[in-house]
Amino acid sequence: TRTPVTVTVTGAAGQIGYALLFRIASGQLLGADVPVKLRLLEIPQGLKAAEGTAMELDDCAFPLLQGIDISDDPNVAFDGANVALLVGARPRTKGMERGDLLEANGGIFKPQGKAINDHAADDIKVLVVGNPANTNALIAQAAAPDVPAERFTAMTRLDHNRALSQLSKKTGAPVSEIKKLTIWGNHSATQYPDVFHAEVAGKNAAEVVNDEQWLADTFIPTVAKRGAAIIEARGASSAASAANAAIDHVHTWVNGTAAGDWTSAGVVSDGSYGVPQGLISSFPVTAKDGKFEIVQGLDINEFSRTRIDASVKELEDEREAVRGLGLI
Ligand code: NDP
Numbered sequence: 001t002r003t004p005v006t007v008t009v010t011g012a013a014g015q016i017g018y019a020l021l022f023r024i025a026s027g028q029l030l031g032a033d034v035p036v037k038l039r040l041l042e043i044p045q046g047l048k049a050a051e052g053t054a055m056e057l058d059d060c061a062f063p064l065l066q067g068i069d070i071s072d073d074p075n076v077a078f079d080g081a082n083v084a085l086l087v088g089a090r091p092r093t094k095g096m097e098r099g100d101l102l103e104a105n106g107g108i109f110k111p112q113g114k115a116i117n118d119h120a121a122d123d124i125k126v127l128v129v130g131n132p133a134n135t136n137a138l139i140a141q142a143a144a145p146d147v148p149a150e151r152f153t154a155m156t157r158l159d160h161n162r163a164l165s166q167l168s169k170k171t172g173a174p175v176s177e178i179k180k181l182t183i184w185g186n187h188s189a190t191q192y193p194d195v196f197h198a199e200v201a202g203k204n205a206a207e208v209v210n211d212e213q214w215l216a217d218t219f220i221p222t223v224a225k226r227g228a229a230i231i232e233a234r235g236a237s238s239a240a241s242a243a244n245a246a247i248d249h250v251h252t253w254v255n256g257t258a259a260g261d262w263t264s265a266g267v268v269s270d271g272s273y274g275v276p277q278g279l280i281s282s283f284p285v286t287a288k289d290g291k292f293e294i295v296q297g298l299d300i301n302e303f304s305r306t307r308i309d310a311s312v313k314e315l316e317d318e319r320e321a322v323r324g325l326g327l328i
Contacts, residue, residue: 074112
């Protein structure tokens with residue numbers, strides 16, 4: 001039998017946590033033959049609710065689930081962790097300035113990065129979901145100098161999946177026939193979903209759509225503002241699709257991308273496509289042998305260049321702000 005993989009989830013008692021934990025325990029994160037141990041990290045006020053979720057996990061009698069530990073101490077929660085899903089974050093409240101938001105999240109992600117540095121397993125893989133995800137990932141990474149930088153990633157897979165779905169609706173092609181879509185930049189309103197290298201049933205997606213105005217005025221804003229549209233419709237945030245995307249991100253990272261396709265993830269820039277080195281920005285990526293690689297050599301047209309640059313500029317500004325606060 002295989003040794004269990006330890007998966008730590010922060011903010012485990014939140015909405016996304018509730019949609020995530022049962023799928024991890026059922027084998028959808030790593031594979032149907034991989035036993036898991038769950039570690040739930042919560043703030044003290046969240047511990048009781050986390051215990052309730054753990055009771056429900058028990059009651060599912062998942063054959064792959066080999067234990068659940070709950071803690072409010074990151075040093076305990078990340079001990080021996082192989083996969084860490086950093087979901088808990090400080091949401092932006094009304095009237096909060098960006099600096100305040102970054103500072104509040106620095107207080108969460110810096111100690112978590114240090115705890116990962118000091119206690120996680122050597123093969124630790126970190127996915128940051130809590131917003132502002134890219135910059136929270138940067139803060140955690142900076143606090144973990146002994147962990148290879150590329151093990152810290154930020155989630156743009158939900159944006160990627162949203163873009164797949166919108167393009168599928170527009171073209172009538174099933175999602176399974178759409179390949180090589182890319183989300184560039186920050187997981188924020190400035191993100192850029194790029195169809196210029198994408199394929200719809202083997203044909204170039206931009207040519208199939210053949211409508212630049214639809215791209216600029218409908219597709220891009222629909223993808224970027226989808227979270228707000230769901231809150232408006234459902235009266236609650238898009239927790240289940242966010243959890244689904246987190247599952248997809250880690251599953252791809254561990255098990256690889258299909259030949260002839262790629263996905264999108266916030267990964268540390270090596271300077272590719274003019275994205276300053278060290279920023280955690282979304283790129284087209286393939287995954288193989290447990291490693292993401294940025295797809296190289298794509299031609300970036302003027303339409304794309306302007307939009308990638310704007311999102312990357314926002315990431316640079318966020319990096320400057322957290323530098324100024326002494327968080328990195
Ligand atoms: P959710 O579980 O709904 O969301 C958690 C984080 O995920 C937020 O930062 C949220 O960003 C982000 N997120 C990313 N993508 C999406 C998406 N598509 N839809 C919605 N959210 C998205 O928040 P809850 O308030 O229900 O739960 C948070 C939990 O975290 C609480 O139980 C709290 O106690 C805990 N917490 C734990 C910490 C820790 O372990 N140290 C620290 C802070 C909180 P956005 O703000 O943009 O919605």
